[in-house]
Amino acid sequence: MQETFDELEDLLKNYRNFKMEGRKGLSNFGVFLQKQSENNASPQEVKSYPPGVPLPALIAHLWGRMLRHTAFLTKKALEETELRSLDEFGILITVEQHQKPSKSQIVQETLQEPTTCFESIKRLERLGLIKEQPDADDKRVRRVSFTEKGAAHFRMVKGKVFLLAQILVGNSTEAEQVQLLQLLKNLDAYHSQLAINESKEKIEAIVAERR
Known part of the structure; x- marks a missing residue:
């Protein structure tokens, strides 16, 4: 009783x-x-689902599924815009946040492969969304800024991406979102360090050095 x-x-x-x-x-x-x-749930209960699968492997599996969910929803969010991907949105948001960033700065901020990033910048420029101009002090550096059309289009796209973000967090509570944000910030800092210092290392060497 x-x-x-x-x-x-x-x-x-x-x-x-x-x-x-x-x-x-x-x-x-x-x-x-x-x-x-x-x-x-206890750690043992979490690790036992599914039986025998290590916890990091289960997280990686679910992370991969979330990437596929994100790809599908991103396509829906951007279908009425000039953009093809969140990578292109990343270029535009870097332009907004840093006010005439250099092309190399855009590469660093968006974590894109340089050649791919430069090709995306050229495509957005052909669409009339951004423009390039030489740096005032160093003519070798190219600065990127919005066109009038680009600024207006970016505001519209940003609203759609915000809706995408709301769907991605699902029915999680605000407290859960805060916890998730902190976990992702920690992981981003960890992987940013790997990208800077160990990008040429084989995965076995990276794991061995981090133990």
Whole structure:
């Protein structure tokens, strides 16, 4: 009998937390309870699903699935725009954030292969979205900025990408999104260091040095 009361108390606590987040509906509460159960799972329980698969491998598998989901949704988000990919959007957002960045700076910020990035810049320039001009102090450096058409088009695309972002985070709570953001920031810092210092290393050597 005490076990039943304990379970009822836990249920009421979860429902109070659910309501405090401003959420409604019994079906949504069911999803909330499922997430709470997953969050409270022990490391052994997580590692045992599916049986015998190491935790990093399972994460990599789900990461790959998310990349495919992202690719599909990106295509939907950009289908009425001049852009072909999030890489091209990355070029434009770098132009917005850094105000006339150099082409090499765009490569660094977007993590794209230089030749591919330069080809994308040329395509966006042919579309009339951006323009190049020599740096005032160093004529060898080319600076990239928006055209009037490009600035207007970018504002429209940015709204669609924001909708894409809302879909990608799904029904996760704000607290979960904050936690995910911190994890991704940590991983980005780790992999940025690898890209800078160990880009020519074989994967076995990278793993061995990081143990």
